[in-house]
Amino acid sequence: MSHDQLPMTVPAxxxxxxxxxxxxxARDGLQNEKTAVPTEVKAEFIRRLADAGLTTIEATSFVHPKWVPQLADAEQLFPMVSGLGGVRLPVLVPNLRGLDRALALGAREVAVFASATETFARANLNRTLDESLSVFEPVVRQARDAGAHVRGYVSMCFGDPWEGAVPLDQVVRVCRALRDMGCDELSLGDTIGVATPGHVRxxxxxxxxxxxxxxxxxxxxHDTYGQALANTHAALLHGVSTVDASAGGLGGCPYAKSATGNLATEDLVWMLRGLGIDTGVDLGxxxxxxxxxxxxxxxPSPSRTVRALSHEDTEEH
Structure with a gap:
């Protein structure tokens, strides 16, 4: 990749x-694929992502294969990548059984997947919001007791396909509950992509x-309405310095029909590079x-940056 294919750096x-x-x-992106991706290809994908400079790569999910058949190979995959030096490899654990399976393979970072709304908790977890939170409590506690780092995902933070707008205080209550039960980190999910920058702030x-x-x-x-980068920028202005993204823009959410398109990691890196923000990632x-x-x-990849840069590469040769 030539230097004229990178943005000029102008810090803000x-x-x-x-x-x-x-x-x-590797997890959120591939869990929605119609075809099962071979385990070796997933492992190679994770290795290549690490080689590109990504230091946190969510590897898989220890969920029951019936629910997410695309990730049924978690037991086989995790040992194939767990030796990557200097790379954090968090895995999703839906319950104590999933946690036990992950810890047995040496996972040091786990994530639980909560919802900010009743309807999504019912659709995704078949429980009320408070019931779903009480299910996570022993998972988080045992993970912490085992010395693992715990991330709490909160989906539908900005809108829900069934309920519409989600009151801010409801999202805050769920986040506070996850924090109180011991989550080290929270990830605020805009599952259907409806957030706008003022809402984020x-x-x-x-x-x-x-x-x-x-x-x-x-x-x-999510970039459903083209707002993902604008919303990320709003979060950065607030001081947030952890941003979730998916290489090539893979994935959505299997339980929310209107959810399309994670923020593409390349599009994020392009913006951050232009702002002079260090990511350690080699865009090429x-x-x-x-x-x-x-x-x-x-x-083809849905990422604009992937398309623009691979198109320029073909023009060059």
Whole structure:
């Protein structure tokens, strides 16, 4: 990749110097694929992502294969990548059984997946909101007792396909509950992509007021309405320095029909690079990795940056 294919760096005031990208392509991205991706290809994908400089790569989910058949190979996959030096490999654990399976394989970072709304808790977990939170409590406690780092995902933070707008205080209550039960980190999910920048700032301000510090918050935006980068920028201005993204823009949510498109890691890196924010990611290697994965999936990457840069590469040669 030539230097004229990178944005000019013009730093802006009031932004973090470094952002940790929480790469979700291998888990969130692949869990929605119609065809099962071979385990070896997933392992190679994770290795290539690490080689591109990503230091947090969500590897898989220890969920019952009946619910997410695409990730039924968690037991086989995790040992194939667990030796990657200097890379954090969080895994999703839906319950104590999943936690036990993950810890037995040496996982040091786990995540639970909660919802900010009643309807999604019922659709995704078949429980009320409070019931679902009580299910996570022993999982978080046992994970912490085992010395694992625990992330709490909160889906539907900005809108729900069944309930519409989600009151800020309801989201704050769920986040506070997860924090109180011991989650080290929270990821605020805009599962159907309806957030806008002012909404993002208001939720972050509300969380701070409820005693949830900015440095334990990550953001997870979907680009359904083209708002993911604008919303990320709003979060950065608030001081958030952990951003979830998916290589090549893979994935959505299997339980929310209107959820499309995670924020593409390449699009995020392009913006951060232009702002002079360090990520440690080699954009050329990352684009090559997503292009390689798109070949395995049999369709082009939805990431604008991947398309723009791979198009320029073909024009050059």
């Amino acid at each position: 005031e009031g932004l973090p110097a470094r952002v940790r990208i929480h790469e979700v392509g 208001a939720l972050l301000t509300g969380l701070n007021a409820a005693g949830v510090p900015t440095d334990v918050i990550g953001v997870h935006f 290697r990352l684009v090559a990795t997503s292009t390689w994965m798109a070949g395995h999936l049999g369709r």
